[in-house]
Amino acid sequence: MTARLVAETGSAPYNAYTQASVQRNAPSPNDAAMTGAFQRNGATCMTSPSYPGDNSAKQLDDLRANAQQRTEIDAALIDLFAPEDDALKAAIAAGQDANMPPIQISPLDGRLLQVLAAACGARKILDIGTLAGYSSIWLARALPADGKLISLEMSEKHAAVARASLARADMSDRAEVRVGPAIESLPGLTDEAPFDLIFIDADKTGYLAYLDWAMKLSRPGSIIVADNCIRGGKPLRATTDDDPDTQALGNYDRLVASDARLVSVALPIDNDGTDGFAISVVVTSAKNE
């Protein structure tokens, strides 16, 4: 779930690092990052140049230039690797028309999911959290003609919009949306397992349970991807945070990072590098333990 900056820009937010975004991310003069150094594992790491004295105008210019550069790189990467066709754009528009939140993945996320699907030779994909069908289209397109995508969605309204999106993308033959709380739908998928790729992007407090099911419904070599596992760094900090979503995402990160049945990494690829996927390859599936 990548929150796009539609409200701020009125246009495609993945290539819109706005002034607001620059200011939001700008550290305060007291921030360690502003001095050019931060502590990691006890070692001091250099980040940005330091600014001796009062040189805030220069700092702001540098931050703006840096943000502009990231905007241009992001737009160029999308143009080259992940251009959206009419069906993808229509899925987003349909979600907006139906007053659904614009919280779908970014185009580069979609392309990354396709790369991962190709890497594991995906023929069966499970998508947990459908919204308007944007990620489902990217995933379904990574399948062979006789492949199968099952997408789980709690909301009947979202499912109806997603089915129309998949039909427009000509993917109805291989993509099915099942309605209900994912935790209730998952046990019914046992006969259709193993899934080669499982994408988790629904309610955050369900992530650990979805991972548990992903292990049961996968095979060695399957890939499990979960969105929003970085979320501004909050889930990664060793501080207490009462927010249940933050706690759930932190627990998910720690589990996949340490579970010997998985090889995992989280990548900061969204929202100015402040959010992204946790990607895990199944080494030992639950069935083979």
Ligand SMILES: C[S@@+](CC[C@H](N)C(=O)[O-])C[C@H]1O[C@@H](n2cnc3c(N)ncnc32)[C@H](O)[C@@H]1O
């Ligand atoms: C972040 S959106 C999914 C975005 C989608 N993956 C995309 O990128 O296009 C999360 C979706 O999960 C659904 N959802 C939330 N809780 C759920 C649950 N317990 N079971 C199934 N779906 C759920 C929401 O209704 C919403 O449509």
